Amino acid sequence: MSEAVLSFDAIRQDFPAPGADSAIRVIDGISFEVGSGKFVAVIGPSGCGKSTLLQMAAGLLMPTRGGVRHRGRPVNDVNREVGFVPQQAQLFPWKTLAENVELPLLLRGVARAERQQRVAAALEAAGLSGFEHYFPGQLSGGMQKRGSIARTLVYRPDVILMDEPFGALDAQTRMVMQEDLQMLAQAAGATVLFITHDITEAVLLADHVVIMSQRPSRLLANIAIDLPRPRDVFEPFRNAGFDAAYDAVWSVFRSQIDIRRRPH
């Protein structure tokens, strides 16, 4: 693996449990690295603390034990080198699409002319040209999601953290977005840490799939996916080697899912 951008080192996280004296241990010793320019997907059963890892990488939450390093520097304050794409689009409803995408540049003190040019480029890349002056409430769910991604890409963060970004979208929109994300990330050479609960999505998009166990979660496997790019997200089974990669992930992951065997 090339130079590590993010490294999680023996992360442990306890959360106070309501009505109990002892805290609940959510994460119990997880270590892995995200290499420069790599796309790493984290999958795990719900409630296993996947999103918690992203919060730590963004410096919004400090682990109980262990630590996160960003290019060797310990993260112990809000990490402004990252970009965060949340589950819901979370565009600012009082700002137009262009103002939303412009905001990170404005906050970072980028000059006006450059802002305008970069916003236009980001919206163009996200396929949103012509909707600059719409408010988020006037856009469809998929368009809001594109806007949210454009708002993150526009300031070229060192790492992009994505928290189940396509979970709430319908199946068709989702495939289109996966395709676009693959293209955008590849073109930008972006480093991505991507949380999902969808194995197909993880295998299709990622260079590495990190599998977490149920709570208190440990790292079950970190599997490299060596499928050639670009990958066909619309017909996953047509990618050469997809079945084997999927099996490799599923054989580890299935132990974490409570499959009730029905009598035939």
Place this chain on the structure above:
Amino acid sequence: MNEIAATAPPPSDAERPRARRRAWRKALHRVALLLPGAAILIFWQWSAGRLIKEIYVSKPTAVAARLYELFSSGEIYPHLWTTGQELVLGYVFGVTGGILAGYALGRSPRLAGIFEPYVMAFYGIPKIALAPLFIIWFGIGIWSKIALAAIMVFFLVFYNVYSGVRAVDRELINLTLVMGASQRQLTTHVYLPAAAPYVLLGMRMAVPYSVIGVIVGEFTSSTQGLGLFIHEASSTYDPAGVFAGIVILLAFVVVANVLAGKLERRILRWKTPIAHAPSDI
């Protein structure tokens, strides 16, 4: 908004009758809106002197005549001027204080933990009971009325702003911090716009409260003002005068409400999505 208007296709011939029908419906709605008011006025006019003695309820034509007389003789102007001053100043002080205090407590859980119980306790006091006290403290002039109106407005605005600021989505704030916002930028780009609907709602609801505060103050003790005018009219058995005073107050509240509504629509234009939004992905 112009862009959207520009991209909408021009109405075709088939759509024209529909537009005309819509205009008709709008006109009909206006008429329907005026009907109940007109009915009340007509019934009032008819019943005065027939069902109830005119000395008790006066009648619309008498009230209108009285209003004309008050304005043409100039008798009402000093009262209007005094009450107007009290209303505007009381409202402005109350709103300003409410926004500042609500925002400060909304942003700082520590401050809120200390001061919220006190504010809650003071909120429970019937403000009208303070009127005599305020007269003693601030005198018989305009300042006692300003204080009374301000304190009534303050609590209303305070609670709206306080809950508005606290309702801001935590994730949105974290997101903005990661994007690179300082505390100050967080205020201008997230907290203020997010709290704006609550602030404006509080401001709109506060208008009638400022009127109540001022009028109660003037009823209690004053040398000039609409409240005093109404009070005197009622103690000299002049119902037309009472109603004339009430009509003026009513007009003030209606005008203030329309202005507040306009302001609200302007500031919150993002809250009113247009019917035809694009639906492709």
